[in-house]
Amino acid sequence: MDFLRPSTLGEALAWKAERPEAVPIAGGTDVMVELNFDHRRPAALLDLTRIAELTEWSAAEGTVRLGAGVPYVRVIAELGEKVPALAMASRTVGSPQIRNRGTVGGNLGAASPAGDTHPVVLALDGEIEIASVRGVRTIPAEEFYLGVKRNALEPDELITAVHLPEHAGPQQFAKVGTRNAMVIAVCSFAIALRPEYQGVGAVVGSAAPTPRHARDAEAYLAAELPWATRAPIADSVKRRFGELVAHATSPIDDVRGSAAYRQHALSVLARRTLTWAWTDFQQESERSCA
Numbered sequence: 001m002d003f004l005r006p007s008t009l010g011e012a013l014a015w016k017a018e019r020p021e022a023v024p025i026a027g028g029t030d031v032m033v034e035l036n037f038d039h040r041r042p043a044a045l046l047d048l049t050r051i052a053e054l055t056e057w058s059a060a061e062g063t064v065r066l067g068a069g070v071p072y073v074r075v076i077a078e079l080g081e082k083v084p085a086l087a088m089a090s091r092t093v094g095s096p097q098i099r100n101r102g103t104v105g106g107n108l109g110a111a112s113p114a115g116d117t118h119p120v121v122l123a124l125d126g127e128i129e130i131a132s133v134r135g136v137r138t139i140p141a142e143e144f145y146l147g148v149k150r151n152a153l154e155p156d157e158l159i160t161a162v163h164l165p166e167h168a169g170p171q172q173f174a175k176v177g178t179r180n181a182m183v184i185a186v187c188s189f190a191i192a193l194r195p196e197y198q199g200v201g202a203v204v205g206s207a208a209p210t211p212r213h214a215r216d217a218e219a220y221l222a223a224e225l226p227w228a229t230r231a232p233i234a235d236s237v238k239r240r241f242g243e244l245v246a247h248a249t250s251p252i253d254d255v256r257g258s259a260a261y262r263q264h265a266l267s268v269l270a271r272r273t274l275t276w277a278w279t280d281f282q283q284e285s286e287r288s289c290a
Helices: 011-018 031-036 072-078 084-091 096-101 103-109 118-123 215-224 236-249 259-289
Strands: 002-004 022-023 044-047 059-060 063-066 128-134 134-139 145-147 158-165 171-176 189-194 197-207
Touching: 011 044, 011 118, 011 158, 022 031, 063 084, 072 084, 072 096, 084 118, 084 171, 084 189, 103 118, 103 158, 118 189, 118 197, 171 259, 189 259, 197 215, 197 236, 215 236, 236 259
Parallel strands: 002 044, 022 044
Antiparallel strands: 059 063, 063 158, 128 134, 128 158, 171 189, 189 197
């Protein structure tokens, strides 16, 4: 196995074009597990850890550009106010050691249905920035996930960044597992309320071949929320929202949980996260009037 270690993005893209079979590695939290268990034996590894620009993030004109190599620990420490749901999801990833090494870009590249950051990126209508020697392109998150551990990358492309809206409104993330972190999600859920256009993002994780928008639930909730008055949400609305979220899934039975349990759990997560997000929305109004 060859080990390629570029020091610039241009060099990395040139090597990826020359050796499209090379597997990118940054934190290595997914790739090294596969290697250790002999589930994968690529001809080459492309180490991206020396490329400084992949470890940077910036915010401009209402958008956060998060470099693919920024580790979870920095997302938690530096982006909690700008993209709170992403920080919430990052806190549930692995152990402190994993959060120090793992990256959102790596999570996207692995495209596991259980990836913790996927529901957030999708709920916020994020975009994935992708580069090759042919140029740079962006893909809406909804078009990026093609199937179980399959994404829209061409063989010569690398993920360079994720684009997410800054201060996009109340948002929450929650997952079910045997414990809060250091566990693969039985199921997960992200919600984003977008008061500026009275929109809702509601996305399930680990309950379908890819992370998935609960479109009927989004449309129902957007129409039923008392946006103007910020009044409490009726229990009937919460229950119906949870039912519609559960109906949007196509889970399987596996060692972590049954399909029926996943649907029930997601209905509960939908109601809880909606309550938390709406409370945040109401408190924002109180603070602005104080």
